């Protein structure tokens with residue numbers, strides 16, 4: 001198994017259009033060890049989502065190289081699964097059919113994957129929704145279905161772009177707890193982009209703080225073990241959590 005799930009070596013990105021060019025990322029380098037949970041935080045427009053799009057193979061770097069499990073990223077990889085803020089569920093398909101469709105896209109619509117998906121639905125408290133349509137579900141339930149669909153393909157790298165930001169605080173905390181439980185014991189690497197510093201601290205092993213336009217990597221922060229060992233809810237009441245929050249806040253607010 002590769003030690004690093006992901007390696008960025010002097011990666012930059014300039015978007016080109018007929019009228020304009022925007023440099024979203026200045027050359028940036030980092031390594032993400034296999035099995036770790038890493039968050040990208042930073043002010044709006046500093047290139048966080050651009051990094052996920054590059055890793056997903058949806059766009060190419062302008063310079064530098066991105067390596068996924070020691071192989072250069074040239075196109076979208078079946079080892080990656082991507083979850084966004086919008087649940088992207090198809091309203092005319094049931095929960096079960098939405099998840100099966102995700103498996104079919106990956107050529108994984110077989111009995112083993114379908115039974116794993118049913119197991120995940122159970123883990124996320126959704127077994128009773130199998131034959132319901134997305135319009136019959138609450139926002140939090142829809143996002144849980146989207147999470148099951150993302151995990152059902154058993155990715156090695158999970159990309160999460162503000163997946164819980166449209167949810168209210170209670171639902172968000174609930175989803176964070178479920179995500180941590182689901183990831184426990186699975187050899188999965190996760191990259192999260194979030195504006196929510198509490199979410200970044202509660203979920204991550206490492207936080208990459210970005211800033212500037214074009215975006216640069218400002219700091220790499222290892223989350224203390226006491227926070228990582230606690231559940232997302234319990235972690236929030238720790239003094240170490242509050243002091244890391246204040247540190248991150250200052251870092252992001254500094255021009």
Ligand SMILES: Nc1ncnc2c1ncn2[C@@H]1O[C@H](COP(=O)(O)OP(=O)(O)OP(=O)(O)O)[C@@H](O)[C@H]1O
Nearest residue numbers: 015016022023024043044045046047048049050051
């Ligand atoms: N497809 C695109 N074409 C042109 N410019 C783009 C494109 N996508 C992003 N940009 C620009 O690149 C810069 C970085 O955008 P990006 O979405 O990566 O930032 P972000 O940190 O994720 O922002 P936010 O936190 O607001 O979502 C911004 O200036 C944005 O306008």
